[in-house]
Amino acid sequence: MKNNLNDMPSEEFRKTGYQLVDWITDYLKEIENYPPLSKVNPGDILKRIPQSPPRKGEDIENVLKDVDKILLDGITHWNHPGFMAYFNSTSSGPGILAEFLTAALSVNGMLWKTSPAFTEHEKAMMNWFRQMVGLPENYWGIIYDTASTSSMHAITSAREQLNFGFREKGMAGRNDIPRLRIYCSEHAHSSIEKGAVTLGIGLEGVRKIPVNDKFEMIPEKLEAAINVDLKNGWKPFCAVATVGTTSTTSVDPVEEIASICEKHKLWLHIDSAYAGVTAMIPEMKWITKGWQRADSIVINPHKWMFTPMDLSIYFTRKPEILKQAFSLVPEYLKTKQDEEVENLMDYGIQLGRRFRSLKLWFIIRYFGVEGLSKRINHHIELAKEFAKWIDDEKEFERLAPVPFSTVCFRYSPENKTEEELNKLNEKLLEDINASGKIFLSHTKINGKFVIRLTVGSIRHERGHIEGAWKLIQYLSEKLK
Numbered sequence: 249m250k251n252n253l254n255d256m257p258s259e260e261f262r263k264t265g266y267q268l269v270d271w272i273t274d275y276l277k278e279i280e281n282y283p284p285l286s287k288v289n290p291g292d293i294l295k296r297i298p299q300s301p302p303r304k305g306e307d308i309e310n311v312l313k314d315v316d317k318i319l320l321d322g323i324t325h326w327n328h329p330g331f332m333a334y335f336n337s338t339s340s341g342p343g344i345l346a347e348f349l350t351a352a353l354s355v356n357g358m359l360w361k362t363s364p365a366f367t368e369h370e371k372a373m374m375n376w377f378r379q380m381v382g383l384p385e386n387y388w389g390i391i392y393d394t395a396s397t398s399s400m401h402a403i404t405s406a407r408e409q410l411n412f413g414f415r416e417k418g419m420a421g422r423n424d425i426p427r428l429r430i431y432c433s434e435h436a437h438s439s440i441e442k443g444a445v446t447l448g449i450g451l452e453g454v455r456k457i458p459v460n461d462k463f464e465m466i467p468e469k470l471e472a473a474i475n476v477d478l479k480n481g482w483k484p485f486c487a488v489a490t491v492g493t494t495s496t497t498s499v500d501p502v503e504e505i506a507s508i509c510e511k512h513k514l515w516l517h518i519d520s521a522y523a524g525v526t527a528m529i530p531e532m533k534w535i536t537k538g539w540q541r542a543d544s545i546v547i548n549p550h551k552w553m554f555t556p557m558d559l560s561i562y563f564t565r566k567p568e569i570l571k572q573a574f575s576l577v578p579e580y581l582k583t584k585q586d587e588e589v590e591n592l593m594d595y596g597i598q599l600g601r602r603f604r605s606l607k608l609w610f611i612i613r614y615f616g617v618e619g620l621s622k623r624i625n626h627h628i629e630l631a632k633e634f635a636k637w638i639d640d641e642k643e644f645e646r647l648a649p650v651p652f653s654t655v656c657f658r659y660s661p662e663n664k665t666e667e668e669l670n671k672l673n674e675k676l677l678e679d680i681n682a683s684g685k686i687f688l689s690h691t692k693i694n695g696k697f698v699i700r701l702t703v704g705s706i707r708h709e710r711g712h713i714e715g716a717w718k719l720i721q722y723l724s725e726k727l728k
């Protein structure tokens with residue numbers, strides 16, 4: 249049957265396609281039958297996969313069967329409503345369908361010409377999303393894979409803005425330029441440091457600014473750090489304000505940071521990878537205070553807008569600097585329309601690009617801005633409720649404010665030392681995750697081992713959060 253030299257025959261594709269859609273439908277419907285966190289040991293899955301590829305083609309049915317047999321128990325089910333770890337990315341029906349279509353079209357949006365609908369659709373979606381989060385019209389948007397990539401492009405733009413000839417001369421071996429410094433809070437995401445590593449700024453070029461008791465950057469400390477650096481010959485060039493930090497979801501004071509950036513001519517980048525989507529909710533508009541003063545902002549729909557991995561949105565007021573940093577057009581990529589269109593390959597390190605904006609189209613149109621806002625707001629309300637249960641329970645302690653949908657807490661029975669509490673909570677988290685009912689993650693705040701619970705799955709209902717709380721209480725009792 250596999251002796252033709254073409255693709256899978258259409259009728260076979262149709263039949264298998266329906267089968268796969270059935271599989272996905274049942275999987276999502278019955279997802280709560282699985283434990284959210286995979287229990288396999290390292291190497292278990294690898295052992296099940298033949299070491300060499302098959303010489304002859306196999307029946308696609310066998311491949312589908314092996315998804316169950318080989319992979320499924322090694323899957324951590326991010327779509328499971330018991331998944332309350334990290335920031336849970338969940339996918340939605342319309343998002344999954346769009347992803348399917350993206351693969352079928354398989355267009356590469358490197359140039360306008362390589363698919364006009366791609367470039368113009370992405371532009372339209374950026375315009376929609378810009379309005380959804382309330383950014384002014386002078387913000388230009390582009391889709392990258394992850395926030396790490398978006399922030400790396402922000403730091404590149406900040407560096408390019410200095411006009412030190414980095415594009416031509418690079419950074420190494422030069423004594424005509426000072427060392428560069430970028431600022432972020434102690435609670436900023438590690439992607440900022442990775443960006444600095446990638447761009448030759450180095451970890452020493454990242455200065456972490458202390459936070460207050462609500463884990464927000466202290467602007468006076470930022471200003472002081474810049475002044476000390478200037479005195480010592482560093483070149484401050486960029487500051488990152490985080491709106492929704494990864495550990496505690498704290499919000500840096502953007503207005504104050506913006507004033508300092510304006511005074512010292514620093515690029516201001518806002519990292520709102522997780523929390524940015526909440527800006528579409530009227531009651532949450534406060535988080536966007538000062539955003540119009542930022543040079544760039546990153547928001548990830550793949551975190552809390554029911555978008556399958558991956559999709560990160562990067563907005564900037566200065567797309568021309570991005571283009572100045574990255575545009576290189578070899579002869580074979582020149583087109584007649586270059587003067588009148590945007591070729592997205594000019595705005596980043598990648599040439600080829602996936603048709604990710606389709607996911608936004610399907611999701612935003614299916615749920616509507618109102619439907620999305622209501623779902624996200626529901627998660628915020630559930631998290632606030634969970635936080636209240638923690639506050640009302642004498643033997644538990646909440647360790648950070650809850651501006652969004654993430655609650656940091658610990659079990660803290662009386663008469664225990666900090667060290668004992670850390671051990672106790674580490675054990676409690678292990679027991680919680682071994683239960684096979686829910687999956688939570690942890691962080692360390694000021695040396696304290698903290699359990700984190702995030703609400704944000706499109707499948708989250710009140711019962712799931714109540715169930716989680718009952719389980720946590722039950723397992724903590726058993727530790728006595």
Ligand SMILES: *Cc1c(COP(=O)(O)O)cnc(C)c1O
Binds near residue numbers: 437493521522548
């Ligand atoms: C999750 C997160 C990131 C990293 O996101 P990726 O898309 O996985 O690169 C960066 N910053 C913040 C604040 C985050 O919450």
